[in-house]
Amino acid sequence: MPITKVESEDILDRLTEVFRTVGYEGATLSKLSEATGLQRASLYHRFPGGKKEMAETVLLRCGSQFQEQILNPLKGEGTPEERLQRMARNLSQYYQKGNAACLLDTLSVGEGQDIFSQHIQESFALWIETLAKVVQEGTDLTKARSKQIAEDQVMKIQGALVLARGTGVTKPFQRVLQGLPEILKTK
Amino acid sequence: MPITKVESEDILDRLTEVFRTVGYEGATLSKLSEATGLQRASLYHRFPGGKKEMAETVLLRCGSQFQEQILNPLKGEGTPEERLQRMARNLSQYYQKGNAACLLDTLSVGEGQDIFSQHIQESFALWIETLAKVVQEGTDLTKARSKQIAEDQVMKIQGALVLARGTGVTKPFQRVLQGLPEILKTK
């Protein structure tokens, strides 16, 4: 019998939590083992490539979830403002109201940088690009200016998560999300 | 003869570079040794507390430099706008035009979080507080609103550094700094 889907999802959730919290180098096999309740050897059975494969799997899965929950709603139905509101609502959930770090951030330090830089780079670019299109659609700004505004928002969100991790305060993160739909009022 | 000042400063610069780039857990004794040109044992001679003491020293030194280069100018002479311009210019240098990560960010992941959370928390609070005072002085906004604006800017800066680390692109960081003095035009 193959590894059941439910089990895998649960395991992946726990692995994700570890990588998000402590980064790539901080995620020791001991921590990953403890978090999942699986012994090292069992983890290697599921991920023959070891820690690197675990991180890759987690990163790809987060990318898919981000696509579904954040980017697709941005490209979906409704006015640009409605879509931004949806994005904000889903971002709040995705980042657990500011209590969860962004993998693109924590995995871009140290050895993680070496391994995942290309993926991280593309993920940021895609997010910004998708958001920029909505901005351009909802305003009469140039493409270049729309991209700047999209970048600004992504930076604010990332910065809010850094601040939340550093201070334990999540209010600023929530404020950033609240302000998201209003970027269409930019002149 | 005690360790000369010049030597120490140089050593500390190199240690800082390592911690900034790879974080606490990524900063192995091997890397710290290689970066400084000192053998492990020599590092332990200078920092009997080992890696933890190195990181502490680096963090405190960066805090002092930040105070001198960023916060003191904010509290110094000139109009609020001039002071913000000075801050922006000095931030550009402090973060090497966006190419250097913020220690408060990279050290707030994993084991670094456990060790330095209090210092990190206080550093962010002090930065925001100092900046908020300038905003309040340069506008007719309430204290609470001024603090929000200060938070926004610190978040933008941190987010810009995350984006720069993740994508290698530093233009957004420089744009954030350019926009800094204009926050006084907020209504």
Place this chain on the structure above:
DNA sequence: GTCTATAGGAAGATAGAC
């Protein structure tokens, strides 16, 4: 598919010569 046991190496840290 999970486990125990262990290999092999790199981690942080120390001893003691110079």
Place this chain on the structure above:
DNA sequence: GTCTATCTTCCTATAGAC
């Protein structure tokens, strides 16, 4: 103050029983 040599612990990874 710096070095070489070494200690112990923890790391990633594998072997093989069940």
